[in-house]
Amino acid sequence: METIDIQNTDDQARAWLLHLTSGHATREDGEAFRRWCTESEENAEAFARVRALWDALGSAAALREHARATRERPHGRHGVRMTRRAFVGGALAASVAVVLLGRAGLFTPAATPGGRMLRTRVGEQRSVAVAPGVTVEMNTDTDIALRGQVGAPTGMHLRSGEAVVRIDAGHADAFVVEVADGRLFSGPGAAFAVRCADDAATVTCLDGQAVINRAGTNTVVKPAQQVAFDATGMGDATAVNVDSALAWRHRVLIYDNEPLGDVVADINRYRPGRIVITDSALAARRVHARFTLDQMGEVATLIQDAYGAHATQLPGGWVLLS
Template sequence: MDESRDLNRDDELFAEANRWFFRMQAEDATAAERAAFARWLAADPRHARVIGEIETLLGALQDPAKASHRAAQARQDLRSSPAGGGRRTMRWLAAGLAAALALFAYVQGPVQLARWNADLLTVAGERASRRLADGTTVELSSDTALKVEISETQRRITLLRGEAFFEVARDPRPLVIQTEAGEVRDIGTGFGVASAGAEVFVTVESGIVDVASRHGETARLTAGQRVAFDSAGIAPVTKADLDGDLAWRRGQVVFRQQRLADVVAILNRHRAGRIVIVNPWIRDLRVSGSFDIDRSASAIEALETVLGVSATRLSPYLVMLR
């Protein structure tokens, strides 16, 4: 039996169960969706088992969160003076609460509504390539959702979440990539667009791209350039690191002196389940390295070795870093 294939299937099943679980918690879940969920549960005994594992993980988060706060408070008690002890304890209480919130944040998972509205999507750990009706090729990175609208007069793609690369077919109709922060307009090119919270990153491999923020600020990029923008404005255009910025297309992620918190956020997009930072004081540790997307376990082991952090694996899907 192919063990890697079994592991991939386990990840796919967990991601599928994850989507159902979170959708069923939504207040706007419809009767039709609940009926479809019931049919999904009945279709395979493993479905109910994995849903049960997700519910168990929620309970498993509570004790580690409390332990993290106790450790943080104990560390500070050793350093506190009588005069400043009360204020410092309150600060560490807030840090402990933040750690707990970080742990529970994993249950929110990706924005499920984005997935339900998408025409094209990938789950965590999956990459895909699709050819659109106009001939444009779209490569979707892990945990990505796109809405596609092609009419007689326009071509519009909304990046709901994640990251994609576009090889745009020549066509008199403009191709516009819509994001929450603004839009990217193609002028015959190959380029990547990535959404990271409120920020959007555009990397141009070939051709020309125009970027416009929601408040009207604009910038033009040519081959080998990169820019970041949000709803407030556009940062200066810089030289792109094409090998690093688009490494996901060849199945890798590359980090150069990036915060551990940012590294974990990226790794989480490429795996089923979650890596959670328990202790807030390790979030700003700097990470450099190149990792294979399909071998997230090796990335976690490297973080333990290089940074000296400790990884606790509560299940194949939940890893806590201390």
């Protein structure tokens, strides 16, 4: 496949971003990237701009797909080599991000007629009364489309992020929650948490019960149970410690015997910039950890001290761990 030399600083920054998040970056790549950032203020500012676009894209699945497809490593001091396909794809993603960056405030017009969009920024949490008797507690970096008419929504679509939906005992009308390719039905007095990331979803029941309808099959989720599903199928209902699973409601994050890579991926939802692990062995290491949201500014240092990682601080809140 044809390759091209990229001299534009923003395109170099995008190429670095693609590679550093591809899962194939090495510690040497991290040091090379640090040197590139410190060569000039222009480089550092370009990376900050590209990072802002990445954040606006949410999961940035398109960019990651190009990273997996090309697996090209930036090299050389002044130029970056990447495939023409990846370059065009990155430019297209950036164009989409410019539109997304134009969004302002919590409520913006939804794609469905008469609906609304609810969104929280990175690190932001809030509770919204979306209808009489229906409250949605939104976690950080969450995107929701309300269904139905303004003032009388009949449901919502969790596009990405995490939220707790609570339906008062006196609320008689149906309120349907869509998440990934499933639909949730519940009754008065029910409360449940829904999470969606990269088309994988989890439903955790707090009170009452929720019924997941997916591919013509109904799955009941009872209090203190959790069900996960994605394109490959539906998991079984399993017991879950609700206080730990939803500790974010109290501004606490609890991880119990989870891979550090998964922990860092979750932490990235709560802080500006991004922590990237460049060592696969470190990413696979099982950890037990507890952080408060007030510690997000220093969480990379805490991980470095606790697990013997080497941290490289970069502009824009980016940190490489190896």
